[in-house]
Amino acid sequence: MERAELLRLDRAHVWHPCTQEKDHELLPPIPIARGEGVWLIDVDGKRYLDGVSSWWVNLFGHNHPRLNRALIEQAGKVSHHIFAGFTHEPAVELAANLCAKAPGNLSKVFFADNGSSAIEAALKMSFQYWQQCGQPHKSRFLSLSEAYHGETLGALSVGGCELYRDVYRPILLEGFQAQGPDCFRCPYGLRRDDCAAECFASLEALAEAHHQEIAAIIVEPLIQAAAGMRIYPPIYLKKLRQLCDRLHIHYIADEIAVGFGRTGKMFANEHAGVAPDLLCLSKGITGGYLPLSVVLTTEEIYQAFYDDFPTLKAFLHSHSYTGNALACALAVEVQKIFTEEGILAQLPAKMAQFDAAAARFTALDHVGEFRRCGMVAAIEMVKRKEGRIGYPWQERRGYQVYQQALLRGALLRPLGNVIYFMPPLTISTVELDLLLDIAYDALRDATSP
Numbered sequence: 001m002e003r004a005e006l007l008r009l010d011r012a013h014v015w016h017p018c019t020q021e022k023d024h025e026l027l028p029p030i031p032i033a034r035g036e037g038v039w040l041i042d043v044d045g046k047r048y049l050d051g052v053s054s055w056w057v058n059l060f061g062h063n064h065p066r067l068n069r070a071l072i073e074q075a076g077k078v079s080h081h082i083f084a085g086f087t088h089e090p091a092v093e094l095a096a097n098l099c100a101k102a103p104g105n106l107s108k109v110f111f112a113d114n115g116s117s118a119i120e121a122a123l124k125m126s127f128q129y130w131q132q133c134g135q136p137h138k139s140r141f142l143s144l145s146e147a148y149h150g151e152t153l154g155a156l157s158v159g160g161c162e163l164y165r166d167v168y169r170p171i172l173l174e175g176f177q178a179q180g181p182d183c184f185r186c187p188y189g190l191r192r193d194d195c196a197a198e199c200f201a202s203l204e205a206l207a208e209a210h211h212q213e214i215a216a217i218i219v220e221p222l223i224q225a226a227a228g229m230r231i232y233p234p235i236y237l238k239k240l241r242q243l244c245d246r247l248h249i250h251y252i253a254d255e256i257a258v259g260f261g262r263t264g265k266m267f268a269n270e271h272a273g274v275a276p277d278l279l280c281l282s283k284g285i286t287g288g289y290l291p292l293s294v295v296l297t298t299e300e301i302y303q304a305f306y307d308d309f310p311t312l313k314a315f316l317h318s319h320s321y322t323g324n325a326l327a328c329a330l331a332v333e334v335q336k337i338f339t340e341e342g343i344l345a346q347l348p349a350k351m352a353q354f355d356a357a358a359a360r361f362t363a364l365d366h367v368g369e370f371r372r373c374g375m376v377a378a379i380e381m382v383k384r385k386e387g388r389i390g391y392p393w394q395e396r397r398g399y400q401v402y403q404q405a406l407l408r409g410a411l412l413r414p415l416g417n418v419i420y421f422m423p424p425l426t427i428s429t430v431e432l433d434l435l436l437d438i439a440y441d442a443l444r445d446a447t448s449p
């Protein structure tokens with residue numbers, strides 16, 4: 001299809017995600033023809049370095065030979081079949097593999113088909129657990145301001161990004177929201193490298209006041225991603241684990257964005273040496289090929305649902321594509337690639353490359369902070385460094401950086417005033433240098449008055 005015809009039909013019939021469609025009048029969507037490693041290539045052959053792993057899903061690049069092969073091989077056997085009453089090798093192998101690698105003693109895997117669905121399942125599991133363990137008052141969830149756990153109503157209810165949530169408030173579940181960590185504008189005037197997560201006090205106070213009503217506390221470990229890659233220290237998670245133990249509250253870890261190596265370790269909770277009661281994973285799980293998500297949980301939670309059928313204790317939750325065989329086969333291959341190609345061991349050199357670039361960025365007039373956690377780095381743009389005054393959102397500085405970067409051949413999709421890098425883990429040092437250079441130029445131009 002010709003570019004013009006493709007865009008005409010897109011305009012006529014397609015509604016894109018998280019987009020003001022009117023923006024497409026000036027900047028139409030870019031029609032991609034194929035991918036190659038970290039590159040997306042449009043129908044005219046223009047190349048874009050995928051600096052955000054296509055919304056945080058891609059781990060090892062596009063059009064990956066091993067993942068392609070795994071997909072085709074599985075398609076030649078069976079692509080999908082009902083997962084109630086039936087099972088298959090890729091799902092079993094994946095479940096065993098994830099339980100072996102996950103922190104703590106998470107030993108059971110429930111399958112769903114996207115991140116939000118995993119959150120819904122985890123919330124329902126926690127709620128039902130307490131119903132079936134003689135604590136029916138534990139029916140609410142505690143979450144953090146600026147949190148992001150997905151867009152379905154349950155997930156949105158525990159979210160804290162007002163931009164995504166405000167309009168739906170009348171139809172959301174009621175819960176408790178604590179003040180989340182904000183290290184860039186730390187209210188205690190401390191630094192994330194050597195503080196003791198003093199800001200944990202907000203969550204602690206709420207949990208202590210309402211623990212009899214609280215089923216679970218849900219957080220994004222180490223990075224509140226959609227909030228603008230807000231990075232906070234592992235000690236926060238240590239305190240959280242202790243608090244949950246003390247008050248008999250489940251800890252739900254949403255590692256949908258930060259799992260699978262993004263923080264430099266397989267799972268973010270490893271940095272704190274703690275394990276959640278429910279662990280939600282998705283995004284990178286299939287290397288960015290197909291939708292799949294899982295909730296890992298403990299034997300103890302599983303056992304609260306395990307009984308004779310007439311007790312009606314089962315977890316009667318399902319999605320049509322639960323345990324999709326193609327997706328599971330990809331996820332198994334992803335785990336093999338991690339091990340056989342030593343992916344995690346290659347990351348420190350690239351993290352150092354980010355750190356080496358930090359000073360260059362922070363020297364710019366409108367960069368308030370350059371922060372990094374593992375292979376995720378973020379730049380906080382400010383109108384004025386003094387007082388850390390942000391740009392008014394109406395100026396859409398981030399969107400300007402996005403446009404500038406596209407012209408120069410990189411995909412950087414900012415979150416408000418934050419430009420971030422979350423490239424495929426396999427990005428080469430040459431490609432990473434290029435990405436940083438493009439970001440620097442784009443940022444300089446978008447912030448020069």
Ligand SMILES: *Cc1c(COP(=O)(O)O)cnc(C)c1O
Binds near residue numbers: 116119225255282283
């Ligand atoms: C993306 C994301 C989700 C939602 O996943 P979807 O697959 O988009 O529904 C939930 N939590 C976090 C932390 C995420 O980054």
